[in-house]
Amino acid sequence: MPHTIALAGNPNSGKTSIFNELTGSTQYVGNWPGVTVGKKEGYLKGDKRHVVVDLPGIYSLSPYTLEEVVTRDFLLDGKPDLIINVVDATNLERNLYLTTQLVETGIPVLIALNMMDVLERNGDIIQVQVLSEALGCPIIETSAVSRAGLKDLVKTAVHMVDKAEGSGKVAKFSTPVEKALLQIEHLIATLVPPDTLRWFTIKVFEHDEKVMQRLNLSDQAAHQIATIIESVEKSMDDSAESLITNDRYEYLTGITAACHKKARKMGTLSVSDKIDRVVTNRWLALPIFFAVMWGVYFIAIQSVGDLFIGWIEWFFGDLIGAN
Structure with a gap:
């Protein structure tokens, strides 16, 4: 049975272009079961042991759009062996928001830092090694247009799948939020696989109704969780979902500040x-x-x-x- 590699990323990140280059003429197009969202998959060129699935372009794993629901259901139920996360290097922080969520699923993540040629033309610099260490994920610099880095991407992806290497570092939130997440973890630990526990815990904290339905919590557990969340929301005067979002962006701001150096464009003032x-x-x-x-x-x-x-x-x- 072939190994499955999921290709995930924001819309317009170059994800589909990379998919086309990786699979060539071996791909076929259909629909995801029960929905009209397109599904594309194909074998790596010359390699029938690894099938690549091009997931819909999304900005997060929240259940607000059909594309987001399709993607996260596939990641949780389809259990791919690896996620290649295509990141637009010219919009680093926005793209990495999804990256942090993908890491939380427990699935190994390989980052394709795409559009590096555009970034370099702009005079910007990303210290890839610093970014890789901060996220705990290997990173390959790519350009779908010039095909730069694609051979290294395939080589690294196959190696990670065959060796079953682990996922990256999860984002850390503020102390009150982390304490609440730890309490929720204890209440749902027996209901989900250990490698997805962090992701499910955060989604429960965010009042994700689809996740709550999936877990089918007892009345007692649901009441305890509601009390934990309400306490944090009251003490921090904000909704649980906003707390996670704000903390996540604060975490990413620190990472990008350390690795992304923007060029000072003198003479090109607005x-x-x-x-x-x-x-x-x-x-x-x-x-x-x-x-x-x-x-x-x-x-x-x-x-x-x-x-x-x-x-x-x-x-x-x-x-x-x-x-």
């Missing part, structure tokens, strides 16, 4: 920036201010304003007065 530089100049600011004020006075009193004043006097004095 129009707004150019105007700001002129009007806030220490020598030009006051003359510009007085010129603007004089212009306002001239327009309001001497030119357009004078016409309106004359018209108003005629309307109220002559026209209405005559009637």
Whole structure:
């Protein structure tokens, strides 16, 4: 039976282009069971031992869209051997939000850091080794357009599947949230596989109704969990889902700040920036201010304003007065 490699990523991350390059003409297209969302899969070129499934483009594993539901159901029930997470290097933090959720499923994750050619043309730098160590996942730099890095991607993916290597580092949240997650873990630990416990715990904390239905908790456990979540929400004055989202982005901001160096693009200021530089100049600011004020006075009193004043006097004095 062939091993399954899931290809996951944000829309427009280059995921489907990479899928086409990995599978070539061996792919076939259908629909996911019971829904109209397209399903594409195919064998790696020249390798019948590994089948690649192109999952729908999504931004998170929350159950808000049909694509998200299809993707997370496949990851949890289809149990792929590996996830290749295609990340748009030019939108690093936004793309890594999904990465942190994929890691929490317990499935090994290999990151294809795509569009590196575009990033380099912009003069930006990503310290790939630093990013890899922070996430606990191997990273291959790729470009679907030039096919750069795709051979290394396949080689690393096959090695990870054959060796059954583990997943990455899970995101850490604020202390009150982590304490609540630990309490919830104890209550649901016997209901889910150990490697998916972290993911299910976070989803329960976020009030994910589909997950709660899936777990089929006892009334006592459901009440205990509700009490735990309510306590955190009250003490931190925010909803559980918002707490997770904010903590996740704070975690990612720290990672990207350490590894992503953006180029200082001198001479390519926006129009707004150019105007700001002129009007806030220490020598030009006051003359510009007085010129603007004089212009306002001239327009309001001497030119357009004078016409309106004359018209108003005629309307109220002559026209209405005559009637």
